[in-house]
Amino acid sequence: MNERHDIRRAAVAALVRAVLTHLAASEGKPRTGRMIDNQRWWRHSQETFLGIRPQAWDMPDDVPIVGWLDKFAEMADVRQAYAADSVLRDRVDTMIGAAGTRQARNFDWLLVQHIIEPMVVAKATYEFDERVFDRLFEAFDRGLASHQVHMVEFLPLNGFDSNKDVILLPDGVVLRRMTDRQMGAAIDQLAVPRMVGGSVNSVRISRFDQWALTSARTYPVVAGHTDPQASTAPAFPTLDGSARRVVTALRLVCGGSVVTTRPILAQADDEFPIVPSYTAIHSAFDSADNERPTLLMTDGLDQFRATYTALGSPHVEADRSLQVAIRRLVLAGSRNTDSDRLIDLSISAEALFIKRANLPRGTKGDKIAAGAANLLAAEADLNANNVEAFMKTLYQARNAEIHGDGQPYAPLRLVSGSPATSLREMLDDAERIMRRAVLLVLATDAPIPS
Structure with a gap:
């Protein structure tokens, strides 16, 4: 440490001693403990945050008043010590921050906030503790000079x-x-x-x-x-x-x-x-x-990072049908209404599969079903015949929703072939199919044929 640093430390230590002595004489013992804090939220448990500081000092009314520290003769030496430093002199009672974020900061209040108050809270007394002071002063002095x-x-x-x-x-x-x-x-x-x-x-x-x-x-x-x-x-x-x-x-x-x-x-x-x-x-x-x-979870990290990278590749960003499929799939995940989710998943399937199916004949539903079955044929847990039948049913459900026909498409089935207990259960399988299909397309790392 240099000589100017030591002079600043001695001056601040003398000021803090004088302040604590004054407070001890006027109050005897500080009032500390849990206190309402309207400046920030404090975590009480994993999901609970309180506007209550767990350990705080109930300051005497005059302590927060601007200029209170200047009533102590020792404060003049502190100001002189900081004025002697070419960097710190410009940090006293001025605007400070990063460009565009500066705020006016009162030097005396900074001393109260970062040295005096935490000393009182740490010891719950008005006694001067050398080790606590050293820790607080070094953080303050170094931080203000950053x-x-x-x-x-x-x-x-x-x-x-x-x-x-x-x-x-x-x-x-x-x-x-x-x-x-x-x-x-x-x-x-x-x-x-x-x-x-x-x-x-x-x-x-x-x-x-x-x-x-x-x-x-x-x-x-x-x-x-x-x-x-x-x-x-x-x-x-x-x-x-x-x-x-x-x-x-x-x-x-x-x-x-x-x-x-x-x-x-x-x-x-x-x-x-x-x-x-x-x-x-x-x-x-x-x-x-x-x-x-x-x-x-840990086992999905590599695929998540690889997918994040693939989504930024130029040919993926330029693939219009793939972008529509992805956007509608993401929208479907945000829907709270089953019918809206169904429509978004169906649009995603249209955008992803119809061009890839490359079938000259057949309805949109046929092309979607064939395209899905073809793309997912190698997926061990997805039987291609089941995928084709499932996607046809999904598109029939989509048509009924679009045209306001209610649900004439029951009974619903899952991709495994077993009965679905609800439309939401079927949509969960549809989302799983669409996610798997998009990930396979991204993994090919090649432009999509037009």
């Missing part, structure tokens, strides 16, 4: 879970469980749905709504009221394209109803909060059905 910050863009997922905590994708974006702070921001921005049973200070969030697609980038810290000419504001939002591919790949490989919601931008949780708040975009999004969550 030359760069990591800004994390995160796009929450609804209707998703995995037995992994972090999933890396080929282009550098990451699927991961949201941190508690990220969950708090997602709750505030209605980017995750609240379950029944919440209250003003309590919310329940399903475990299927606690993941996000994330990307982190580094930006220089900017202080003062004017951005340097060369400074660049954090790019945001940037995950739309990746999100579409992630949702599509997850739906194809795992099924379910996963969706992405609203993009949010915040500084990394483990850094000194140069950028203390977050930015969000209030975009519209579809809902997931948590009775049909998308579950990505």
Whole structure:
């Protein structure tokens, strides 16, 4: 450590000692414990978040007042010590953050927030603890002098879970469980749905709504009221394209109803909060059905990554019929009404199979059935004859729904040939067939004949 650092440490230590001595004389012992917090949500269990801080200091009324620390003679030495540093002097009582994200920060309140308050909470007394002080001061001094910050863009997922905590994708974006702070921001921005049973200070969030697609980038810290000419504001939002591919790949490989919601931008949780708040975009999004969550397990990771990569290849993006088939298959996964799901799956089948069947005669239903049977002929768990009969029945059901004929197509059967107990059960098999077919087409890694 250099001499200026040691001078800053000694000055801040003297100030903190003086403050704690004053508080001990006026109050005796601090009031600490669980307290209402209207600034953030705190995790109480896997699915419960409370607006209650588990351990906090009930400050005397004058402590949060701007300029309170300047009443102590030692504060002048602290200001002088920080003014002597060429970087830190520009971080005191000014606008600070990344370009486009700066906020006014009061130096005295930063000292209270990051040194005095956590010292009181750590010991639940007004005693000065050297080891606790050293830890807090070093984090404060180093953090305030940071030359760069990591800004994390995160796009929450609804209707998703995995037995992994972090999933890396080929282009550098990451699927991961949201941190508690990220969950708090997602709750505030209605980017995750609240379950029944919440209250003003309590919310329940399903475990299927606690993941996000994330990307982190580094930006220089900017202080003062004017951005340097060369400074660049954090790019945001940037995950739309990746999100579409992630949702599509997850739906194809795992099924379910996963969706992405609203993009949010915040500084990394483990850094000194140069950028203390977050930015969000209030975009519209579809809902997931948590009775049909998308579950990505370890044995599906390789296929998920391969599918995510294939979806970005130029010939796949240029294949119009395949894109229609994929889009309608994804839409079907989001439907809560069986009839809507049936129609979307049927359109997906038309787009995928009719051109590939290449049959000069026959109805659309015949071509879809033949195309499906031909493409899936090698699938061990799907009998080609059963697939053909199943897809014909599916298309008959589609026609009845389209024309408002009710359900003259009963009795329904599964692809195994056994009776279906409901249309939804049949649609589950139809979705499984369509997912398998699209994955086979993607795996060929060749342009589709026109």
